[in-house]
Amino acid sequence: MIAALDVKVTLAEKSKLEGVSLEKIPFGRMFTDHMFIVQYENGSWQQPEIKPYQSITIDPSNAALHYGQSIFEGIKAYPTPGGEVAIFRPMDNFHRFNISAERMQMPTVPEEIFIEGMRQLIEIDKAWVPQYPDHALYIRPFMFASDDAIGVRPSEKYTFIIILSPTGPYFTAPMRIYVEEHFVRAVPGGVGYAKTAGNYAASMYPTAKARAKGYDQVLWTDALEHRYVQEIGVMNVFFIVNGKALTPSLEAGTILAGVTRNSVITVLKEMGVEVEERPIAIEELLEAYQAGQLTEVFGAGTAATISQIKELRYKETDMFFNPEDAPVASAVLNKLNAIRYGHEADTHGWMLGV
Structure with missing residues (x-):
């Protein structure tokens, strides 16, 4: 090469x-x-x-x-x-x-x-x-x-x-996530899409405050309205609603274009799961949860790969999920592992031999 x-x-x-x-x-x-x-x-x-x-x-x-x-x-x-x-x-x-x-x-x-x-x-x-x-x-x-x-x-x-x-x-247990409505990770026109050290330094204080409340990471929301979800800590995020996978879109330049995120989207589509990349309001997720339609939430990143989320805390509402009953996240993880560890053919050209 x-x-x-x-x-x-x-x-x-x-x-x-x-x-x-x-x-x-x-x-x-x-x-x-x-x-x-x-x-x-x-x-x-x-x-x-x-x-x-x-x-x-x-x-x-x-x-x-x-x-x-x-x-x-x-x-x-x-x-x-x-x-x-x-x-x-x-x-x-x-x-x-x-x-x-x-x-x-x-x-x-x-x-x-x-x-x-x-x-x-x-x-x-x-x-x-x-x-x-x-x-x-x-x-x-x-x-x-x-x-x-x-x-x-x-x-x-x-x-x-x-x-x-x-x-x-990276994460040995399903996570509890706090929806952040005050602190900001990135703004349009900023450096949110870049993997620069300052992004992570700025996240430490709000993450520490969330951990003091018993949560593992924060789910960032947009800087202007604090309504639209962005990413979780060191991961992109996916929501399974009515069998469809929703993930925040990248157009605003405030979310890191994750390599694992892209891989998950590819695998989901191959599994026949419809994927929507678009702005996602936290109120939409809360309504879907209350209607019994939001069934899985998981993070995707290089270090974490696929990380199950067992709880989302938004304002005074707790949304709970069963990591043992997460068929979509489990199937994606198994597929990615099969490719990465060489147990299944790499039809995408993702693996580079040393």
């Missing part, structure tokens, strides 16, 4: 994997032996390197620390029955990464650096891919401003890094 990338490789003297169990490993707490790194300077990308995972030195005046020029992606690689490793839809994440880069006035990353750098890194550290159900190798490409200067302007230097983390299930 891509010409071989010239990467300088320095291998770790000893693997950290010895004596480590990769079963039931918590998300984002352990990292593999190596990392991929390349600098952007003088208008061009420099020599890519794969070297032992290590700390990086940052000057106190680093521009990313002061002005937030920082973006990232989340991707997963899966073990296949033949003992190989395959990455789920990395080209889609590559394209979205560069959409984020353009919005944050950062240089775009060439395909050979993003995809081939990732592939070579996983090839070196493929022993870290967990061989357990619902486990995967999480891939985190990210880029940040590297100028050592204070001043509100785009940086002239950037650092692009890929790190790898073996992981188990």
Whole structure:
């Protein structure tokens, strides 16, 4: 697919994997032996390197620390029955990464650096891919401003890094969700569609307030009326109403165009489930629930994959759902797992072999 990338490789003297169990490993707490790194300077990308995972030195005046020029992606690689490793839809994440880069006035990353750098890194550290159900190798490409200067302007230097983390299930139990009506995640014309660090920083305070009330995440509503639902925490959201799947549309630019979201829509249509991408008012969902028509709610994201939701709290009303009776969400998850773990033919070209 891509010409071989010239990467300088320095291998770790000893693997950290010895004596480590990769079963039931918590998300984002352990990292593999190596990392991929390349600098952007003088208008061009420099020599890519794969070297032992290590700390990086940052000057106190680093521009990313002061002005937030920082973006990232989340991707997963899966073990296949033949003992190989395959990455789920990395080209889609590559394209979205560069959409984020353009919005944050950062240089775009060439395909050979993003995809081939990732592939070579996983090839070196493929022993870290967990061989357990619902486990995967999480891939985190990210880029940040590297100028050592204070001043509100785009940086002239950037650092692009890929790190790898073996992981188990992100959410281990069905979630309770609080419908947020005061705080805002994104506004039209803002950066809601970009996977930039500031979006997640701004979400932490309202999420903490929801957790103090006993909820796991918030369901964001629009900034103008607080009527139309957007996304849940780190996931896109789907509602099953009268057998039809509803999910918020992307036109306003306030919702992340999730790769898993797109995959779910594709699978739902193949299952014969009608999908509507449109503005969805919370009052519409409440009415459907009270009429017994809203039967399932689930989140979809790279880290979480498909996450069952057992409760939505809106104002003084609790909407409860039975995760054990969620045929649509279960069928979608089983289908996606079958493709990603190589148990079913990949007719969409979603999997990239390492």
